[in-house]
Amino acid sequence: IMTLxxxxxxxxxxxxxxxxxxxxxxxxxxxxxxxxxxxxSVAWTPKSGTVxxxxxxxxxxxxxxxxxIQTHSSGSRPTSEKDLVHEIWLVxxxxxxxxxxxxxxxxxxxxxxxxxxxxxxxPMSKIVFDFVCTYEKELFSCFAxxxxxxxxxxxxxxxxxxxSFSSSIQSSSFAFTSNLLQECEAVSFLFxxxxxxxxRAQFLRSCGSIYKKILKAxxxxxxxxxxxxxxxxxxxxxxxxxxxxxxxxxxxxxxxxAHPLLAEGIPNARHEAIRNAHFAHSCCILATKEDFxxxxxxxxxDAQTGESESTQNNTSSLEQSFQIHVNNxxxxxxxxxxxxxxxxSLSVVANAHPASESFVSLTPEEASQLDVAVVINPGAVVALxxxxxxxxxxxxxxxxxxxSASYARTIRCDRSTRSITVxxxxxxxxxxxxxxxxxxxxxxxxxxxxxxxxxxxxxxxxADVRGQPSLGHLIxxxxxxxxxxxxxxxxxxxxxxxxxxxxxxxxxxxxxxCTEVLLHDELRDSHSRRDETTRKIxxxxxxxxxxxxxxxxxxxxxxxxxxxxxxxQLKDQLHEASLEREEERKMWEEQTxxxxxxFFGGKKREGxxxxxxxLSRKTSSFFS
Numbered sequence: 001i002m003t004l005x006x007x008x009x010x011x012x013x014x015x016x017x018x019x020x021x022x023x024x025x026x027x028x029x030x031x032x033x034x035x036x037x038x039x040x041s042v043a044w045t046p047k048s049g050t051v052x053x054x055x056x057x058x059x060x061x062x063x064x065x066x067x068x069i070q071t072h073s074s075g076s077r078p079t080s081e082k083d084l085v086h087e088i089w090l091v092x093x094x095x096x097x098x099x100x101x102x103x104x105x106x107x108x109x110x111x112x113x114x115x116x117x118x119x120x121x122x123p124m125s126k127i128v129f130d131f132v133c134t135y136e137k138e139l140f141s142c143f144a145x146x147x148x149x150x151x152x153x154x155x156x157x158x159x160x161x162x163x164s165f166s167s168s169i170q171s172s173s174f175a176f177t178s179n180l181l182q183e184c185e186a187v188s189f190l191f192x193x194x195x196x197x198x199x200r201a202q203f204l205r206s207c208g209s210i211y212k213k214i215l216k217a218x219x220x221x222x223x224x225x226x227x228x229x230x231x232x233x234x235x236x237x238x239x240x241x242x243x244x245x246x247x248x249x250x251x252x253x254x255x256x257x258a259h260p261l262l263a264e265g266i267p268n269a270r271h272e273a274i275r276n277a278h279f280a281h282s283c284c285i286l287a288t289k290e291d292f293x294x295x296x297x298x299x300x301x302d303a304q305t306g307e308s309e310s311t312q313n314n315t316s317s318l319e320q321s322f323q324i325h326v327n328n329x330x331x332x333x334x335x336x337x338x339x340x341x342x343x344x345s346l347s348v349v350a351n352a353h354p355a356s357e358s359f360v361s362l363t364p365e366e367a368s369q370l371d372v373a374v375v376i377n378p379g380a381v382v383a384l385x386x387x388x389x390x391x392x393x394x395x396x397x398x399x400x401x402x403x404s405a406s407y408a409r410t411i412r413c414d415r416s417t418r419s420i421t422v423x424x425x426x427x428x429x430x431x432x433x434x435x436x437x438x439x440x441x442x443x444x445x446x447x448x449x450x451x452x453x454x455x456x457x458x459x460x461x462x463a464d465v466r467g468q469p470s471l472g473h474l475i476x477x478x479x480x481x482x483x484x485x486x487x488x489x490x491x492x493x494x495x496x497x498x499x500x501x502x503x504x505x506x507x508x509x510x511x512x513x514c515t516e517v518l519l520h521d522e523l524r525d526s527h528s529r530r531d532e533t534t535r536k537i538x539x540x541x542x543x544x545x546x547x548x549x550x551x552x553x554x555x556x557x558x559x560x561x562x563x564x565x566x567x568x569q570l571k572d573q574l575h576e577a578s579l580e581r582e583e584e585r586k587m588w589e590e591q592t593x594x595x596x597x598x599f600f601g602g603k604k605r606e607g608x609x610x611x612x613x614x615l616s617r618k619t620s621s622f623f624s
Contacts, residue, residue, distance in 0.1 A: 230476030
């Protein structure tokens, strides 16, 4: 029955009569007080619904499953069964999310055509807001459960046992079952709809405190899911590079050129591949017999070989045995769900980002009456366009089609001549323009970042334990998307995420990364823009987006116009990284001695490392 309601709510986006019929029936209002949901949600919702208190929560069974958690011996199979009421809960959450999307689309369609329909649809949004307020604790507790499950497990023993080697590698700080991750997807979908279009402003006015919690929870979810999918992408790229390297053992220089991931030696690359594979493996909890079976069903030939040779005690078989951790049927399913969670959370962050509204648009009349010398200080960014150009809604940090408006940084204002001297952001040209050209100005109170200014860590475990989400987590998400650019032929395979999802995540993460980099660059002083952290971030940006002279490694999974717009916005950062890369190339070419023994022994060479690791679009190094 609930699946039927969800289908009807979803079809309302194209058939307004269906949506109006549902509005008249009152069925969505009745769901809020459903006794089944109210009574059973207590069973899977801990007393604390916050991430901060999750460590102290005692969990007796996996969220969304019936059987209590048991202490399993190594290699034993889990015995939990899915909670059918929890499945109904997921459908209910998805139904309200679909309802919001249909309301928004139909309201936009009939806004200037039939105001009566718009007025009939308006109360339905309030019903969704009431649902969120009523089940606030249950909705947010699913994110805290990502940490609760780790504490409940003690160690992740439901995955077929651990080797002594893997037990020495750091595991993730969070974990999830298939049901829990699907719930995170449903809740994040609802949150994304609440923070989209006109619905966002209405929800902010009605439920301001919950709105702030949604933004905070979405940033945290983006951090966790990017770490998870990033570790999968890194491990797969490294395993592919190691497999290809076996055919070029007599050509070390050619090997480096083809696989920059091997710049620090094959043993180091093998170790990083195992660490990333183990991290992804440690994020997953196998709750049912079906999960256990799928986790041991390899999806690649190398993973099948590793599974069959896992009993051999040698380095090669150890590497192969870890391949099944990132190439099995179970992780392929949760990887796709994690991709949707990542997209939903990035959508919330992008739509609710303070910088998205940091610019105030001005009409020509408003600009003519404004005392610019009073309201605009030196250093503030303004939007300018000729007096005969119609002002548009300005979004300084959004990727958009070229407009007549130009952005510039204020140098000084002259009240006597009613002019303003500016330096254009793109060209660097300094010009004195009249106040009447002013069509927008920034609200500095809203000009702050949400991600810390840190690059992607060399170790995936280091990225996981970082307190605040960083630019490095967005870079990890893009590395996962890039993994599919070299295997685009397999994107239609049932075991891989669909192309539209990879493309959507790549564009959302790229735009958000561009926004954050520009904000940090504007907010920091000139000295800190040349520190080691900036150098690493710029090199990682170059690794992803490329320079004017080489293609981007994301070109296969991103819209060309969006990609070029981002490269234009980040041209200063990419140019600095290009100059440094060229300098490293020259220094590398000047070195005449290449020690093959050092390479194959995994010893680090003295002096600078090979710049070739940043020249190929296959690279996934962290530029430590």
